[in-house]
Amino acid sequence: MHEYFYTLADAITALLKGDEIYTCTFRGEDSDFVRFNGSAVRQAGTVAQRFFNLDLIRGQRHAGADVALSGDLEEDHARLTQALAELREQLPYLPEDPYLLYATDVQSSVHEGENALPDSASAVAAVLDAGRGRDLVGFYAAGGIYAGFANAFGQRNWFASYNFNCDWSFYYQADKAVKTAYAGFVWEPDEFAHKVATAAEQLEQLRQAPRTIPPGHYRVYLAPAALDDVLHTLTWGGFGLKDHRTKQTTLLKMVEEGARLHPGVTLRENTRDGVAPNFQGAGFIKPNQVTLIEAGTFRNCLVSPRSAQEYGVPTNGASNRETPQSLDMAAGDIPRQDVLQRLDTGVYINNVWYLNYSDRSACRMTGMTRFATFWVEHGVIQAPLNVMRFDESIYRMLGEHLLGLTSERELILNTSTYHQRSTGSSRVPGALIDDFNFTL
């Protein structure tokens, strides 16, 4: 596939006139998608898609076009030739862009992942088998994901990854369910079976009569998947330089008033240990790590080339959205097996859901508990808990009310398939929090 992309990029180079240059990106996937409900197949199919984004540049003027490709070289060459001609026509009508910045140092790379994926039919059969006698609802996505960059200077970058993401729930009844994810590059039947067995055990705990608690403040444990959702919400405007310089960051109190989180909180964009490409749309290579928050203190923003030019600082290879792709939170010192004991009496939250800010300046966010959430007394799970709404500031959750983080972390591969399968990931511990505010 990468030769295909490079051939198209070379064709663009050959079509340039005068002082024109270009940057371009490629993204594509060959995916099998199978969704399940009631331990049967709801929808099954295949999606093959390729897109080519071309930015034609002359001086400080530029114009971009995103073009769907067919996969047929002759046809796609014709599409890109037409796109290039249309961009060339637009350029005179566009003003110079003072914030245009692109890589000029050629740093080429190829990451060609190994395709060791199972035949989807056998994976689907395994999932259906796991659902036998149970109410399984979920989704299996697998196949190749491709990304590329090229420019007129001869830089060529290629990334291909072949992975699967099986994300399912065992339902007991109504909204009581255990959610499990199994993702990776090689399907290990024993590992899948272990996850199925663990989920089945938790499902048994959901058969007890559910408990309802009144709104108020409780000690809680956020399992890694739940904490990951909190951190994901924090990435909406938390770390981008543009958000900081325009005072829209939800961490404004950290930079304006010196507010701090718990000294145990360290967050990094850890490209080296993630699963996303290490290059971005203007051709810059991402550093291995960018420290965002260190020991509770804000350190660095993610800086896109555009923001770098606008605010006169160096880029650190962030995408235009300036959000982490490979978020890494440092581990704490609470052994996972001690979590229930340390929680003592409170709420064990495996998953949260539908988070949003209720006060951006205070970095206060609301959301719901979801799936397997349990009421715990004296370190022993008592009963599943009916869903509760929380509304809590990050400065309390991960600040003054944070009791500790687990010493084990989980690698969570992003299950998002909006527009295309995600290559985002995070590595996150669990968090023990006091006085967590439930409101409804």
Next chain:
Amino acid sequence: MLERVEERFRHLTPQGDFCSLRFVRERSEVLAVRQNIVQPMATSEDSGAMLTVYAGDGMGYAATGHVSLSGLQRAAEQAHGWAQQSAGRSVVDFSKMRTAPPTGAYATHELVPWRQTPLSDKIDLLRTECARLKTDDRIVDWDASLWYTETDTLYLTTDGGRVYQHFVYLVPMLSATANAGSETQTRTFGGRGYCRQGGLEVLDAVGFRTAAPQLSAEALQLLTAPNCPAEVMDVLLAPDQMILQIHESVGHPLELDRILGDERNYAGTSFVTPDMFGTYRYGSDLLNITFDPTRPEQYVSYGFDDDGQPAQREYLIRQGILQRALGGLSSQIRADLPGVANSRACSWNRPPIDRMANLNLEPGNASLEEMIAAVERGVYMKTNCSWSIDDSRNKFQFGCEWGQLIEHGKLTTVVKNPNYRGISATFWRSLKMVGNQDTLEIMGTPNCGKGEPNQVIRVGHASPACLFAGVEVFGGE
């Protein structure tokens, strides 16, 4: 292109018991001016086809950008393979999905065509509106933008069905952010809510050219405003908040595929159960909700859904009583319930699922002034900025950009960070007054997420302002 795709489809070697093709070509342009600087122009041209095959009770699909005869043939064979694999273990009995072959067409009325208006004119318009947002040094970020999209869809079936639809969409956006110290407040032009079908005539219809100064003034006002008080009071919601309230706590709960459990692993389930239709009191007598794909200017009007079913207006809730679900043909068959033509896909590369289209709250009799006068103590909220609801679509919490107290029948103090929370199953029963036609706004959202694989799709909502009694209200810190 459309003719060539149709000809190739007619020449495909038949696969399974039934095969359909849905070809989508979508062209879009985004023009933006931020801080008086023209942003990089973004255009896109997307096209591809989804082949769907039924075999026995199974169904499979394959989506491809390769729409040559060989590309379509390969996709049809892949779809057939999936249909055979799912036969005998399919949630839906697709052998029951056969209907009369659909034929017809639909087209947006574009009065002032985008493509016939020079690029320089559109940029000049955005420069003007952007500049009008910067009224004060405390306005630290401001932008104006237009998102234009033109979509052609062609739906073909092996039994002779043919539906062609042509849509033109425009999404105008304005935003002003004010800051003082660690306080930042943003006002927008209804988020992205003033989206419509049509050309540049939409701008005047929604007041795009007059909105900027007020948005900036309100952002500045919010900087020094007190937080919204925390108490139980009446809430008057403007249409640009009502559309979110309808969307989250009426639209999603009534989606039949959620009720049938398809979304339980992702978007969630519903507190609504199949036995409620026909009898359940969803809201007060004043609540009338329609599925209405027939308003020409509304964002998601169409003639046929993506399963080729003809679309028509239907009451989902009439005088507060739940009547009908938001379910397309396959969900109707599964649930044995009446539904609507709302089986929709976001593009050629995703399969259709049950979605809202235009989901509207029908206007009542009250003027805005009458509703304000009827409030002893309450708050008027405008423009959604925060939304969260549980997976059964029951416990919600929503926030708005702008709040203003209503005391003794009059608008008084401006308040920041107005939020409210409630429970869908009871909230709509507190609907106390419904605004008249003069308060109605025809709006929508380009970004409704759902489905596995995930799909983000356009949804239309029209609503008057509405007054609710006894709501739990609160502010920020």
